[in-house]
Amino acid sequence: MNIRSNCCNEKPLISLHSGEKLCKNHFTQYFENKVFKTIRQFDLVGKEENLGIALSGGKDSLTVLHILYKLAKQNPKIKINAIAIDEGIEGYRDKTLKTAQDFCDKSSIQLRIFSYKDEFGLDLDEMLNILDVKPCTICGIFRRYLLNKKSRELKLTRLVTGHNLDDECQSILMNQMKNNIEASARLGPKVGLVNDENVGNQRFPSTTENSEAIYRRFVQRIKPLYLCTEKEVTTYAFVNGLLDDFNECPNAVHSFRAQVRDILNDMEQKFPSTKYSIVNSFLQILPLLKQQFKDGIIKVCAKCSEPSANDVCNACNYIEKLKKSVVC
């Protein structure tokens, strides 16, 4: 049987969740339009920006960098920088960092790499040999910490991440399963409870005198691929030659997220559009969630002065535990 695209006479490359089949060129156009529309719809990028792209060298971050680079070429007031974190995961991160560096070299984008070893004294692999902790828990805490700190030091106006619709769907479900609805209130295409660039117009918790200054220590994180599925991002990355190999962190398979991902993929297979439905319904209640939790207290970590929910931040707590374990 001769399968035709719905867009033209070219061979179909991908079947979208709507059932529409698109050829390579029409899919690329569809995908880029979707990302630009998401940026407009959620007001993710202003007229003048010094954007940082959190680059891992994987398909998501390379795709978002590639598309924002196109946006920046059309608008000289938008500057693009790339930041990568080297956690120190043998046999994995070295490969993806090389892909990231090659990509940035070709596009003349400056890539700054910050490592756990330099910043915290140990690689993630070494930390996991010392502490009995879930790899993604400690890794995620240190990565978010470093990305925010370095973005602020580099005076980036926003930090762009490659999170896609599947990632968001997993996060929503994981928070539900862990009864952590406040974490869900921080999700969405713009991360956090406060829109940082309008920080002066926000109401702040009256119990902390310098709340505004603390909120300013957060660099706004944005997710332009928010409405793109994992399948769409993977297809875009490969057909546009952004990467030719697929690498997955060896720790990912053991994570809670990987199990939730499998459940969602199974549901999507049986009930197409499940993921869209979860994210779309979540977007309807998100403003209420943000409103509900906007007065949460944010403090400054007593040890490192980074923003924290407690007197001492999670990163400093882990650094302390690592130091004690090494001494023992």
Ligand code: SF4
């Ligand atoms: Fe870190 Fe887990 Fe991601 Fe691996 S999968 S890079 S351990 S958060």
Ligand code: ZN
């Ligand atoms: Zn701290």
